[in-house]
Amino acid sequence: MAARAIWKGELKIGSTKVPVKLYSGVVDRTVRFHILDEKHLMRVKQHMVQPESGDEVTNEEIQKGYEIEPGKFVILTDEDLESLEPKPSREIEITEFVPPEAISQQWYERPYYLAPDGDEKAYFALVEALQKTGREGIAHWVMRNKPYVGALRAEGDYLVLYTLHNAEEVISARDLPKPAGRAPTQKELNMAKQLVAMLEGEFNPADYKDEYRARVMEFIEKKAKGRAPRLHAVKTKRKPSSLDSMLERSLQSLKKQKRAA
Amino acid sequence: MPKTRTRTRRDSEETEEQSGPRPFWSGTLTFGLVSVPVNLFPANRSARAPLRMLSPEGEPLSRKYYSEKTERDLDADQMVRGYEIDKGKYVVVTDEELERLAPEKSRDIDLKVFVPEESIPPVYFERGYFLTPAPGSEKAYKLLAETMEKSGKAGLATFVMRGKEYLVAIFAEHRILRAETMRFPDELRSPADVGLPKKKPKVPAATVRKFEKLIGSKSKKQLSPERLKDEQTERLLKLVKKKSAQRKNVVEVETEKREPGKVIDLVAVLKKSLAGKA
Numbered sequence: 001m002a003a004r005a006i007w008k009g010e011l012k013i014g015s016t017k018v019p020v021k022l023y024s025g026v027v028d029r030t031v032r033f034h035i036l037d038e039k040h041l042m043r044v045k046q047h048m049v050q051p052e053s054g055d056e057v058t059n060e061e062i063q064k065g066y067e068i069e070p071g072k073f074v075i076l077t078d079e080d081l082e083s084l085e086p087k088p089s090r091e092i093e094i095t096e097f098v099p100p101e102a103i104s105q106q107w108y109e110r111p112y113y114l115a116p117d118g119d120e121k122a123y124f125a126l127v128e129a130l131q132k133t134g135r136e137g138i139a140h141w142v143m144r145n146k147p148y149v150g151a152l153r154a155e156g157d158y159l160v161l162y163t164l165h166n167a168e169e170v171i172s173a174r175d176l177p178k179p180a181g182r183a184p185t186q187k188e189l190n191m192a193k194q195l196v197a198m199l200e201g202e203f204n205p206a207d208y209k210d211e212y213r214a215r216v217m218e219f220i221e222k223k224a225k226g227r228a229p230r231l232h233a234v235k236t237k238r239k240p241s242s243l244d245s246m247l248e249r250s251l252q253s254l255k256k257q258k259r260a261a
Numbered sequence: 262m263p264k265t266r267t268r269t270r271r272d273s274e275e276t277e278e279q280s281g282p283r284p285f286w287s288g289t290l291t292f293g294l295v296s297v298p299v300n301l302f303p304a305n306r307s308a309r310a311p312l313r314m315l316s317p318e319g320e321p322l323s324r325k326y327y328s329e330k331t332e333r334d335l336d337a338d339q340m341v342r343g344y345e346i347d348k349g350k351y352v353v354v355t356d357e358e359l360e361r362l363a364p365e366k367s368r369d370i371d372l373k374v375f376v377p378e379e380s381i382p383p384v385y386f387e388r389g390y391f392l393t394p395a396p397g398s399e400k401a402y403k404l405l406a407e408t409m410e411k412s413g414k415a416g417l418a419t420f421v422m423r424g425k426e427y428l429v430a431i432f433a434e435h436r437i438l439r440a441e442t443m444r445f446p447d448e449l450r451s452p453a454d455v456g457l458p459k460k461k462p463k464v465p466a467a468t469v470r471k472f473e474k475l476i477g478s479k480s481k482k483q484l485s486p487e488r489l490k491d492e493q494t495e496r497l498l499k500l501v502k503k504k505s506a507q508r509k510n511v512v513e514v515e516t517e518k519r520e521p522g523k524v525i526d527l528v529a530v531l532k533k534s535l536a537g538k539a
Binding site: 003013014016023024025026027028029030031032033034035036037038039040041042043044045046047048049050051054057061062063064065066067068071072073074075076077080083084085086094095096097098099100101102103105106107108111113115116120121122124125126128129130132133135137138140146147149151153155156157158160162164165166167168169170171173174175176177178179180181182183184188189192193195196197199200201202203205206208209210211212213215216219220221223224231232233234243246247249250251253254 | 292293294295296304305306307309310312313314315316317319320321322323324325326327328329330331334335339340341342343344345346349351352353354357358359361362363364365367368372373374375376379380381382383384385386389391393394399400401402403404405406407408409411412414416417419421424425426428430432434435436437439441444445446447448449450452454455456457458461462464465468469470471472473475476477478479480481482483484485486487488489490491492493494496497500501504505510511512513514515527528531532535536537
């Protein structure tokens, strides 16, 4: 069954518009737990209290403030916060196009599929043009009172819009010092290079399954029936050994495996 | 029944306030038989301008959990984690059980395969973390980072951290290792799941050319950083400044009553850890 669109908008490139519908590109399969009151095994509720008296402060009484100095707040009223909201719009404006390597993996946040909403020809023509030029579009839009920056890509035969992190959110390795400590020797570098080369491969998504998630669910089902297995603590012990000898042993064992295969 | 602390956002805030920022996780990265003990720190800063909830008098409030039955506030040791197996029926799962369910080999980030960096589609990436060498592992860390960066390869691994299995890609940039957690393939929807049109209509070549021209005219080699600015936060900070200059809606509470809201400087923490001082 087809999923439901979460938003409708219009891609705008210059004066050209392409109407689209937005769908989430991901499903969260994390095992969801609830916080329970241990005594009654019921879900707990949250509220805000005065830290000293423990008295509840209701939603209507709560004010929002920005701390300018320790203990000093500027109160932002509802009107203030509303005045900061961006103007509602259906436009997803594409301001520029960049090669994919201009966007580091660190920037991508969440993918959304775009589906054509009426004008299929324009939609698929844009897909083809993106494929031919090998570019990604930088998008700006407002969805549910929140401004977003994103990247528009052609994936397969479809358009995918990613939300991107804000500039202030991402820390780049370039802003950090290189790690301190002794440098590896040339011999170690040569061996490590060989080791990485022997482990070279392709990214094959089918190789990866969340096995732990399945173990947790199986355990929960058994426990629900009162048949929880006894679990034992796992000790992790590691013997320290020299980098040199470990590299050499790794290479030897990989070579042996390759010969056997 | 063993007592367990339920991990909540509040708990992590308390830890930070009490003992300064600690790594998100500490563990071991392995390649071949070489093991590199590492610390993991988030690579993203949280909201730049967090708003605090205040009482009518301007006092910062605390978030508390309470029991619906007794209407009393609950401490961390009065709460457990439960999975809803039927409506209103829960199976309690402790931290210890979650910990023990992870097989020993799943606790290390074991880099089993190295793939070309650009070969992983961005749809997989979820969250970034920097890895810093644990004391004593600097040389092995530098060896791996240098080797990977020169080869242009990312290492792939799955491992269990804090009660959840992660698929990660490890990248080396500027001699620093970074982990990007990735979605598992079954967490990605396919175009068919979403119901995208299967049949592509015949597209007029002229329309494609028109888009190609548009793309060409708006093409840049680099991404301009100002495009990624958080304008809403900037507007908020401007308004805060204006109101504070006008002394409008400014409240002060006695500071000794509470800890000042600490904003952790993640970059400073990372610098310290990379210098081997953390």
